[in-house]
Amino acid sequence: MMGFLQPVTNLRDYISQNPPLVTFFLCLLTLAISFICLSSYSYTHTLPNPDTAKDWNLLLSSLSQFQLCVKENATSSELVSSVPLTLIEQGNDRKTSVNSPTSPSSITHFHLQVPLAVIGSSPSGSLKNLSLHTALSASQLRLEGQEMVNMTLLPGNSTHTCLTISAPKHLLPESLLPPVCNASGNDISSIHVEATNQLPTASQTCYSLHWKNDPSLTVMLTLEEQRVAVRHLLEVSVCLLAVCFILFLAASLTQSLTRRYHWNGLDLQNEPLIDS
Template identity: 75%
Template sequence: MMGFWQPVSNVRDYVSQNPPGVTFFLCLLTLALSFIYLSSYSYTHTLPNPDTAKDWNHFLSSLSQLQLCVGANASSSELVSPFPSPLIDRDTSINSTKTPSVTNLRLKVPLAVTTNSDGGSLKDLSVHTVLRASQLHLGGNETVNITLEVLSGNDTYTCLTISAPTHLLPMSLLPPQCPASENKISPIHAEANKQLPTESQTCYSLHSKNDPTLTVMLTQEEQTVAVRHLLEVSVCLLGVCLILCLAASLTHSLTRRHHWNGLDLQNEPLIDT
């Protein structure tokens, strides 16, 4: 019986006669090897947390998609009241459980400001705008107050003062606190504009830069769990591949065995009764 088992020949015949089965086997093997590579990469590298839907990089990227334009009839004398100066100041409405707490932040963020005006100067510039949470891809329709103050001698970072409901803001990793400004700059009011500005309008474009220090990463324990799960799935897939290989190596052996048994029955001498 064992003389009929020829694994190499059986697998070769199976490959030539069953292309769909071979394709399925190669897909499983490729998937298993990919999971092994991912587990190795995850073990040696720190990965961002996929469960964190919003961080400051996400917030600044959404903000940079907007263009802030000053009204055609507005001038620099149209000022707004500045925000509170503390880094974090949470105020909850009195005698109301439905109104969420509001957080005021004054942060130094990697955000550059440019203008479309040739004569426009960014020195001692402060722009204030009021946005909806949906405009920043934060969900909801709450109001978000933002003031951007260009830092003197720095075209990479901007001082961001923001006032918004606490649940909208990413509080896990905060950018550094913005230094107190020596010059009291009165902010100019601007509005988000998605249309092409007119020649009389002064608009400010925002350009964010991804800062790895503001990305929420997986903890060591979470990475260990992820690596273990990837390895477990890889082992299961490799086990299925091994079973398929054994099945392919035995298929033609069993076929030959039944074939030879049939020949033996046909070659038995007939006995006259």
């Protein structure tokens, strides 16, 4: 009974004799504290929805990893063509019809103002009265599938560019669309470029894309979803703290085997010798 009345001594002996269990206890305690801190942060901050596999920020960030370079050894007729903006307007008019549920394999057209800045490799390489047309596979844009995505970058300002994009409906994010870009009434010349992540040669004319994250394009957790996440984190934290308390209580009330054997030895020494 003496061992149960000495919790501090029992705890010290338990720590010195059971380092693996002590390490396990500290890991559980650290995990519980981390979950409590995470729940506090989640309660006071708006968080992105992890169930949303794709959004426009993801697509634009993937696009910004490439450089758009004019093909070498290509004729001028292959590179430059006149693209009237009435075709873009027709594409916008068709968007309603292609988004209908009766055509699952239809093509979706968007004409959007996106946070992309296009910078040419030379001072003359601006997008004034000029547009860049390219095509990338869905996998290059970190989207599912191997279908092709057609894009045209139209003149914009220093921070935003008009992006015309055409792709199968299931590829493109349909939530939190960027604002519609107002098309100009003048015809512009379109240059066909290829997207590459390789270093361009000195003779190539290339355009780099600078993307700025726009929080308004990221799908966030709703208030109810956020409350559920916080509640689950707190429930797990309470369970971990309860396990830590049980381990702490058991360690502080467990008598050390070394001291028990030591006391038994003293008791044996104190017993009177039996006369022979």
